[in-house]
Amino acid sequence: MIRVFVVAAIMASAASLALSSASGASRITCKDWHIDQDWKLDRIDVEYVEPKDPAYSAIYDDLKQRQILEELQQFLSAVRLPNKVLVKTEQCDQSERPYQPGGPVTICYEYIAKLAALATKIPAGGTTPRGVSREDATIGAVAQAVLHEISLVVFDQQRIPVWGREDDAADKLAGFLMLQFPDDTAHKLMNGAAFFFEASDRTWTGSDFSDVKSTEAQRFYNYLCIAYGKDQKAFGDFVQAGGQQASGGSSNAFRDDLLPQARAARCPREYADFKLGYDTFIKPCLDQQQLEKVITRVDWLKSAP
Amino acid sequence: MQILSSAVLACALIWSAHLKAEDADSEALLENDRIQIEYVKPGASHLMPVYETMKERKVLERLKQFLSPLKLPVKLKITMHECGTTNAYWGGRASGLSLCYEFFDFAKRIAPKEATPEGYSRDDAITGMFLQVTLHELGHGMFDIYNIPVLGREEDAADQMAGFILSQFGPEVARRTLPGAAYVWQQFNESRGGEWPHWLYSDEHGHDLQRSYNYLCMAYGSDPTTFAYYVDSGLLPKERAVNCKREADQMLNAFQKTMLPHIDAAKMKAVQDKKWLPAVVGL
Numbered sequence: 001m002i003r004v005f006v007v008a009a010i011m012a013s014a015a016s017l018a019l020s021s022a023s024g025a026s027r028i029t030c031k032d033w034h035i036d037q038d039w040k041l042d043r044i045d046v047e048y049v050e051p052k053d054p055a056y057s058a059i060y061d062d063l064k065q066r067q068i069l070e071e072l073q074q075f076l077s078a079v080r081l082p083n084k085v086l087v088k089t090e091q092c093d094q095s096e097r098p099y100q101p102g103g104p105v106t107i108c109y110e111y112i113a114k115l116a117a118l119a120t121k122i123p124a125g126g127t128t129p130r131g132v133s134r135e136d137a138t139i140g141a142v143a144q145a146v147l148h149e150i151s152l153v154v155f156d157q158q159r160i161p162v163w164g165r166e167d168d169a170a171d172k173l174a175g176f177l178m179l180q181f182p183d184d185t186a187h188k189l190m191n192g193a194a195f196f197f198e199a200s201d202r203t204w205t206g207s208d209f210s211d212v213k214s215t216e217a218q219r220f221y222n223y224l225c226i227a228y229g230k231d232q233k234a235f236g237d238f239v240q241a242g243g244q245q246a247s248g249g250s251s252n253a254f255r256d257d258l259l260p261q262a263r264a265a266r267c268p269r270e271y272a273d274f275k276l277g278y279d280t281f282i283k284p285c286l287d288q289q290q291l292e293k294v295i296t297r298v299d300w301l302k303s304a305p
Numbered sequence: 306m307q308i309l310s311s312a313v314l315a316c317a318l319i320w321s322a323h324l325k326a327e328d329a330d331s332e333a334l335l336e337n338d339r340i341q342i343e344y345v346k347p348g349a350s351h352l353m354p355v356y357e358t359m360k361e362r363k364v365l366e367r368l369k370q371f372l373s374p375l376k377l378p379v380k381l382k383i384t385m386h387e388c389g390t391t392n393a394y395w396g397g398r399a400s401g402l403s404l405c406y407e408f409f410d411f412a413k414r415i416a417p418k419e420a421t422p423e424g425y426s427r428d429d430a431i432t433g434m435f436l437q438v439t440l441h442e443l444g445h446g447m448f449d450i451y452n453i454p455v456l457g458r459e460e461d462a463a464d465q466m467a468g469f470i471l472s473q474f475g476p477e478v479a480r481r482t483l484p485g486a487a488y489v490w491q492q493f494n495e496s497r498g499g500e501w502p503h504w505l506y507s508d509e510h511g512h513d514l515q516r517s518y519n520y521l522c523m524a525y526g527s528d529p530t531t532f533a534y535y536v537d538s539g540l541l542p543k544e545r546a547v548n549c550k551r552e553a554d555q556m557l558n559a560f561q562k563t564m565l566p567h568i569d570a571a572k573m574k575a576v577q578d579k580k581w582l583p584a585v586v587g588l
Contacts, residue, residue, distance in 0.1 A: 101551065155456075161559035163448070163465060164457015165519075166552075172456060209514035210522075210545040212552075217506035222458075225507075256503045263507045270459075270509075277454030 043081040044073045051091035056109035063089050063112070072146060078290040081157045087149075098212075099152040107145060115141045118199045130257045131237070132195045140178075140192015144223075147174035160281045167213045168222065172274050173282070175226040183234045186227070190235070194223040198257060224259040229271030239264040334575045337373035340381045342366065347387035347406055355406040359385055368439070374572035379450060393438045395445035402442055408435070415492040425484050433471075433485015437520070440467035453563045460510045461519065468523035469556045474577065476531040483524035483532075490517035518545060526553030 046069035051060050063069070069087055085103040092108035099105055119137045127133050151170035155162055162169045178189040197220035204215050214222070227235040240258045259267075342365035347356050359365070365383055375381070382401025391411040393404050412434045420426040444466030448455055455462045464486075471482045494513035501512060511519070521541040525532040526549030535541040541549075 159558060160456070161562040162457055162555055163453070163455040163462035163559045163563070164459065165461050166457065166555060168458050168461065169456035204512075206514070207518075207542050209512055210518040210542045212545060212548050214515070215506055215512070217503055218511070221507035260504050260507050263509065266509060273455055273459065276452070277456040280454050281456070 042077055043079075043084045044076045045084060045086045046070060046073050047086060047088040049088055049090040051109050053091055056091055056113065059109045059112050059116075060089070068142075068146075072150070076150065077293075078287050079154065080285050080287050081153075083157055085153050085157070099149055099156070101156050103153065105149045105153060107149070111145060112142070115145075115196060118196060121199050122195075128195065128198075128257065129255070130191065130195075132191045136188045136192040137195040137199075138192065140189045140194070141196040143178060143189055144171075144174055144193035144196065147177055150174075154282065154285075158282075158285050165212070165214065168219075171214075171219055171222055172226055173278070175223050176274060176278060179227060179230050183231070187234060190223055190227040190238075194220050197223070221259055221263065225263060225267040226271055226274065228259060228264055229267030229269070232268065332370075334572055335370045335373040337369065337375065337377070337572075339377040339379075340369045340372055340375075340383065341401075342369050343382070343384045345384060345386035349387055352387055352406040352410075355409050356385075359406070371576060372443070374569045374576055376567050376569055377450065381446065381450070393442050395442045395449065398449060402439075402446055404439060404442075408438060412489075415489070415496070417488075425481070429481045430485045430488050433482045433487075434489040435485075436471060436482050437464075437467050437486035437489055440470050443467075447564065447567075451563070451567050458509065458511070461516075464516055464519055465523065465556050465559075468520055469527075469560055472523060472527035472553075476528055479524060479528055480531050483520060487517045487520035487524070490514065490520070522546070522549040522552055523556070525549045526551070 048060060048064045048069065051057060069089065072087065083102070085105065087103075087105040087107075089107045089109065089112075090097075092106060092110055095108060095110045095114055097106040097108055115138060119134045119141075122128055122132065122134045122137060124134065148167075148170045151173035152166065154160065154173070155166060155169065175190065175193065178193065179186050181189060197216040200216035202216060204211075209215075213219075224235075224238040228238050238259050240255055240260055242261060344356060344360050344365065347353060365385060368383060372381070379398055380401075382399075383404070384401065385404045385406065388403065388405035388407055391405065391407045393402075393408055395401075396403055412431045416427045416430045416434070418427065441463045444463035445459065447453060447466060448459065448462065468483065468486060471486065472479050490513045494517070497513070506512070510516070518541065521532075521535050522545055525535050525541055525546055529550065532541075536543060536546045
């Protein structure tokens with residue numbers, strides 16, 4: 001089920017992006033911005049590495065059976081890259097293995113296990129106050145994790161000029177892609193992606209703030225913001241009711257699981273700024289013909305529940 | 306007042322060359338009539354000395370010279386005025402950059418009284434703070450004026466613009482300015498008593514300490530030799546330090562692709578060739 005949702009999300013993104021590119025003929029090419037190398041498709045290799053710890057065998061079997069990486073590979077066939085990159089799932093003996101230039105991309109079994117554990121904070125069959133179900137949380141979090149890492153590969157290999165912290169930019173690109181979905185699915189994905197950060201128990205003090213990544217709370221609000229920035233109607237429920245922020249009362253007056261109005265007011269501009277960056281630097285490096293081919297395969301994905 | 310003068314003088318020393326005869330050509334080169342500067346007389350009497358000193362030291366004239374390589378499609382207004390608050394801001398293309406007299410008072414209050422063991426002085430701290438806030442807000446201005454896409458968070462990007470520029474004038478300027486940029490955010494954090502409620506993480510700005518560590522990382526990444534003491538002393542944790550070179554490369558890549566096309570190369574060379582930092586011993 002996870003597989004179908006993630007792949008459907010990605011495919012829908014591709015379809016939507018192809019449409020938008022058809023309407024606005026861009027004169028910028030990939031090579032205007034990026035290193036002058038031999039750009040090719042199909043540069044993604046995938047691998048499921050068998051875990052040493054039998055505790056992760058179930059996750060390994062599941063991912064393999066669902067062919068998550070093969071699906072991702074299909075989507076990425078539209079992305080032109082100068083070099084090959086390996087995307088693998090592996091036991092890391094830590095929850096994450098940060099991407100380094102050149103790759104590989106590693107999705108750790110420990111990370112998936114952590115996602116699954118956090119999702120159990122949501123009562124089975126129920127939702128969080130914001131309306132996130134267990135299923136949404138898992139699907140959105142997996143999509144977020146994978147798309148975040150892929151964004152880093154794109155920045156790295158295409159030498160994208162990233163102003164601001166790279167991991168925040170990767171979150172924005174991941175969110176931007178998820179938002180190309182039809183409203184209802186995008187809503188579930190963004191809700192799920194945000195939940196994982198919302199549910200984190202980590203508290204930050206002192207030198208914790210030297211981390212190259214932003215805090216979970218910041219990433220949580222950033223996901224809500226990019227969604228609300230794109231569509232204030234569809235994501236109006238991500239924002240605190242009017243007056244809450246202005247009251248200046250105790251923090252009890254706020255709902256931590258929603259975006260304060262002060263930030264929300266700026267989100268449409270943030271989204272527009274990101275879209276300008278996407279259109280300028282990233283879109284020119286997608287192969288439009290290949291995208292069309294990818295899109296024609298959406299049909300067989302419609303077996304989604 | 307004495308401290309204020311020190312700050313202004315320190316800034317002036319960074320931005321201005323001694324007007325030696327041999328520099329006359331480059332002085333003439335560093336003109337840019339698209340940059341408009343103004344000192345607005347403050348209403349509050351306690352800010353009058355600041356206003357007078359700024360004018361006397363020609364701080365904005367020097368800033369204008371420093372920015373002269375910019376190929377500007379629109380006028381760039383830079384105004385120093387009383388704001389009613391400790392601030393500086395980019396007010397959009399029409400209003401331009403606002404620098405508040407109040408900021409100096411703030412910098413004076415939070416600057417360390419004594420030099421650090423690394424030889425980093427009170428004047429350096431004040432200079433670094435002033436340059437951080439000025440170049441940060443100018444960063445917003447550059448993104449606005451040149452329509453530069455920012456893929457990450459713009460507030461961090463503006464910090465990067467400031468840090469990147471300060472790292473482009475050799476180890477001496479970097480050593481004397483970048484620590485102040487990091488210091489100001491440590492001090493902001495302390496002035497808040499470390500209080501940071503959950504909803505504040507929704508702010509577009511990073512946590513004060515994140516901004517401070519980002520500047521430490523920019524300094525170390527751009528010059529690991531000069532700033533080795535950051536890592537040796539534990540100011541910058543090793544886990545982050547190993548990533549800083551890569552982060553510096555990322556900024557260089559972004560600057561080259563998005564800013565460099567808007568910069569006059571000959572003027573930039575003249576700005577970079579200037580002896581920006583004569584000895585300021587005794588200030």
